[in-house]
Amino acid sequence: MTKDTENDPRLTPLAASLPSTVPFIGPEAQERAKGTPFKARLGANESVFGPSPSTIRAMRQAAKDVWMYGDPESHDLRMALAVHHVVNPDEIVVGAGIDGLLDSLVRLTVTDGTPVVTSAGAYPTFNYHVTGYGGTIHTVNYTADFEDPDHLIAKAREVGAKLIYLSNPDNPMGTYHTAATIQRMIESLPKGCLLVLDEAYVELAPKGTAPAINTKDSRVIRMRTFSKGYGMAGARIGYAVGHKTLISAFNRVRNHFGMGRISQVGALTALEDQAWLEDVCEQVEESRQRLYEIATENGLEAIPSATNFVAIDCGKDGAFARTVLTALGELGVFVRMPFVAPQDRCVRISCGTKKDMALVAKALPKALAQAQAAVDTQKV
Amino acid sequence: MTKDTENDPRLTPLAASLPSTVPFIGPEAQERAKGTPFKARLGANESVFGPSPSTIRAMRQAAKDVWMYGDPESHDLRMALAVHHVVNPDEIVVGAGIDGLLDSLVRLTVTDGTPVVTSAGAYPTFNYHVTGYGGTIHTVNYTADFEDPDHLIAKAREVGAKLIYLSNPDNPMGTYHTAATIQRMIESLPKGCLLVLDEAYVELAPKGTAPAINTKDSRVIRMRTFSKGYGMAGARIGYAVGHKTLISAFNRVRNHFGMGRISQVGALTALEDQAWLEDVCEQVEESRQRLYEIATENGLEAIPSATNFVAIDCGKDGAFARTVLTALGELGVFVRMPFVAPQDRCVRISCGTKKDMALVAKALPKALAQAQAAVDTQKV
Missing domain, CATH: 3.40.640.10 (Type I PLP-dependent aspartate aminotransferase-like (Major domain))
Incomplete structure (x- = not known):
């Protein structure tokens, strides 16, 4: 029994039964764990374009x-x-x-x-x-x-x-x-x-x-x-x-x-300020298109998106996509991914600035190569 | 049965049983109801001295x-x-x-x-x-x-x-x-x-x-x-x-x-910025002393306070204090009061600036007079 699953005796039976796991770990916690800040914050579908x-x-x-x-x-x-x-x-x-x-x-x-x-x-x-x-x-x-x-x-x-x-x-x-x-x-x-x-x-x-x-x-x-x-x-x-x-x-x-x-x-x-919202929609659309291109450049398929993020199918299983995700993180790009198969074959990348997209374009092939190398190593 | 106590049939039995009353009505709602803003906001024990x-x-x-x-x-x-x-x-x-x-x-x-x-x-x-x-x-x-x-x-x-x-x-x-x-x-x-x-x-x-x-x-x-x-x-x-x-x-x-x-x-x-907090404590103390004085000036007793508000005993019952409170509100001074007897013989006034205190000093005797007049009218 870990510390977090110890129960205060005054908890209700329901509260005592609840898991201590949480839906999401914040990027700040990940940065603290790895000791360096992310260069691109594209994991929480925040709007890098900001408020008006x-x-x-x-x-x-x-x-x-x-x-x-x-x-x-x-x-x-x-x-x-x-x-x-x-x-x-x-x-x-x-x-x-x-x-x-x-x-x-x-x-x-x-x-x-x-x-x-x-x-x-x-x-x-x-x-x-x-x-x-x-x-x-x-x-x-x-x-x-x-x-x-x-x-x-x-x-x-x-x-x-x-x-x-x-x-x-x-x-x-x-x-x-x-x-x-x-x-x-x-x-x-x-x-x-x-x-x-x-x-x-x-x-x-x-x-x-x-x-x-x-x-x-x-x-x-x-x-x-x-x-x-x-x-x-x-x-x-x-x-x-x-x-x-x-x-x-x-x-x-x-x-x-x-x-x-x-x-x-x-x-x-x-x-x-609805004009700003329209402007954001245009910037998001531009970034979506760029993410589709990046997927194509890497021989991958992107799921067409109606949001400010794009799920890119890494072409293999969840374990592979998780390795890609980890590698992207190590390369400074914070992204997330679906939790459940078969959707967990994807990594989910938020739309971003041109600079953010350039970082993704540079990091993704490396991350894919690292993940492939890990697969190859396991096969040996 | 009013609108607010109608129940959506999907509520849990507990949710369906809950009252629709809320602990506090905000000063903004009171301002909207009376059509004019308060001149002194001294009802929610906010710190008029602000953050640092x-x-x-x-x-x-x-x-x-x-x-x-x-x-x-x-x-x-x-x-x-x-x-x-x-x-x-x-x-x-x-x-x-x-x-x-x-x-x-x-x-x-x-x-x-x-x-x-x-x-x-x-x-x-x-x-x-x-x-x-x-x-x-x-x-x-x-x-x-x-x-x-x-x-x-x-x-x-x-x-x-x-x-x-x-x-x-x-x-x-x-x-x-x-x-x-x-x-x-x-x-x-x-x-x-x-x-x-x-x-x-x-x-x-x-x-x-x-x-x-x-x-x-x-x-x-x-x-x-x-x-x-x-x-x-x-x-x-x-x-x-x-x-x-x-x-x-x-x-x-x-x-x-x-x-x-x-x-x-x-x-x-x-x-x-603990120095700011100390400074606030001094200003609060000054205002507390002024509120004690105002009470005395009106022949009333203030409850010694260790907080940024002072409960002033209006000297009669809850109905009287409520009339004082309403009159203070009409005179532009937002205050609150305890809900339960015998504490509801008091009005609770937050500490404030010198200007706030001057408003209280001016409004309280009028409010007390109005409340006394209401009592006298009822007696007739």
């Missing part, structure tokens, strides 16, 4: 006001989001990123043994919360690197799921379904089942990827964030949009004074 | 880096806190304010019917979390405006409490116990009972108010914050210090990427 200059200015300006708690209702931001999405303010709840909102949502709906459906290899932080509240996770496989709405629905029907989690576009593969496909999925949800539609990357996807938001429809809750397209991962601002009855329930459990003041100001400014 | 200039500079500087997630381990801040408190880094967990840490702690230890002990009228957000996880709250009364360690211990013994919550110095009364008294309380804890020692205001209390931190002692967990003395309420940074087995359990449930990047940088800088 006006957003940075607004946050700098707000720093002096940090002695005041942020508005616990995130009123101004919710009002602006309501206008932006043409919904009512009471159909939006703001939280500490989608991670924080998933925590609250799972807490509200999942208890011991509650069945929940997701794709094997989809967002592990959702699973972390489901496990954390005692739920039971049922998975279906990806189909050709796409999350599979039909299989998710069928599994939900089979196990009587209360929640289905789907990200569109998908993380970690970058694939996406059309609005029509998602809407059909919503229409075919079993009675009593809520679709948790994680649209963290939707601002970066082709226009029209998101089905129209209909807050009268209590079968779906939409999760959005300022962490990706808006370039504010470190500010921890996400929001959920849905039926007001479900949305209002968040107020029973959320950390009311949990939203930072600088973050609220920043998000409001970021939302107003 | 170096902290503001560091946060302004960090705004451009907000595209990156904050380090999920808050490594640098934890290291600095470990040095500051002479403990090991794995005996500290950083979270989104004490509110966020109380959420995690209660989640880890409280389930349906778990008995918990606190003082009637103590911090309502702790109770919010206990109720939120299905625990059962048992209360004891204050004794002469002090939380009563002996009564808390006796009640914990009687009900088999898993947690006792105590804030020292106390909020909302501002009174405090000596380190020796708190240490005696720790020594007399029933077996299996954890003391949640909320020391949010301890930096503002007389030196030596906090018992020595002994992380080998698993009977107590200490809660600290950058929201009060350090003047960073809007940055949402608190930390808990305790035995490593309990502290490590937070990693099973906390929102790992929940700590903002700008906030982490700010807190680290604030911690380094």
Whole structure:
């Protein structure tokens, strides 16, 4: 028994049963372990293009006001989001990123043994919360690197799921379904089942990827964030949009004074600067194209992406891709990879600046060669 | 049944049972309701003296880096806190304010019917979390405006409490116990009972108010914050210090990427600037003295305070104090008051600038006169 799995005797049985593993190790921890900083930070799908200059200015300006708690209702931001999405303010709840909102949502709906459906290899932080509240996770496989709405629905029907989690576009593969496909999925949800539609990357996807938001429809809750397209991962601002009855329930459990003041100001400014978001989309598209090229240059296939990252198929199994990933890290390029086969044949590289892409272009062939050498050594 | 108490059918029985009331209404919501901003913001025990200039500079500087997630381990801040408190880094967990840490702690230890002990009228957000996880709250009364360690211990013994919550110095009364008294309380804890020692205001209390931190002692967990003395309420940074087995359990449930990047940088800088904290303590002391004087000028008694607020006894019952509070609000002075009798005979006024104090000095006699007039009218 390691230190971390020792239990304080006062833990609840559920808390005592939880694993001490965490979904992600941060790049900073990896840098501390290897003793040198990464040259390219392309593993967490952050936006290297940053928030808009006006957003940075607004946050700098707000720093002096940090002695005041942020508005616990995130009123101004919710009002602006309501206008932006043409919904009512009471159909939006703001939280500490989608991670924080998933925590609250799972807490509200999942208890011991509650069945929940997701794709094997989809967002592990959702699973972390489901496990954390005692739920039971049922998975279906990806189909050709796409999350599979039909299989998710069928599994939900089979196990009587209360929640289905789907990200569109998908993380970690970058694939996406059309609005029509998602809407059909919503229409075919079993009675009593809520679709948790994680649209963290939707601002970066082709226009029209998101089905129209209909807050009268209590079968779906939409999760959005300022962490990706808006370039504010470190500010921890996400929001959920849905039926007001479900949305209002968040107020029973959320950390009311949990939203930072600088973050609220920043998000409001970021939302107003849609021109910047469009500019980011163009830069992301350019970087995606470059990542496709880099894959081709190395004789590999890239999965076409609707996000700010590209999964590159390393052409062999998960062990091989993990070796490539490790080698990339040693060469100064922080990336991640899918956790589950066969998607774990890929490494997932975030879009970046031209300089970032040049580093990838230089490091990938070396990393592939190192991984191949490791395979050859094992064969001997 | 109002809108807010309608239930989504997918809520867990516990979530469905939770009240929709929240511990505190923010000053911004009150300003929106009355249509004018407050002239003095003295209701949330924020530090009007702000964070240190170096902290503001560091946060302004960090705004451009907000595209990156904050380090999920808050490594640098934890290291600095470990040095500051002479403990090991794995005996500290950083979270989104004490509110966020109380959420995690209660989640880890409280389930349906778990008995918990606190003082009637103590911090309502702790109770919010206990109720939120299905625990059962048992209360004891204050004794002469002090939380009563002996009564808390006796009640914990009687009900088999898993947690006792105590804030020292106390909020909302501002009174405090000596380190020796708190240490005696720790020594007399029933077996299996954890003391949640909320020391949010301890930096503002007389030196030596906090018992020595002994992380080998698993009977107590200490809660600290950058929201009060350090003047960073809007940055949402608190930390808990305790035995490593309990502290490590937070990693099973906390929102790992929940700590903002700008906030982490700010807190680290604030911690380094202890001279600023000392300066704030002096300004707080000056303001406390002024609040005592204002009480005297109005023929009222102030409760001696070890915090950055003063509870002023309005000399009558809770209804009277509530009328004073409302009148103060209408005169532009945001304050709060204790929720429970007989402490609710007081209004609680945060320390402030000389200008803030001048506003209080001017508004309080008017508010008292209005409240007295209301009483006189009712008598007729």
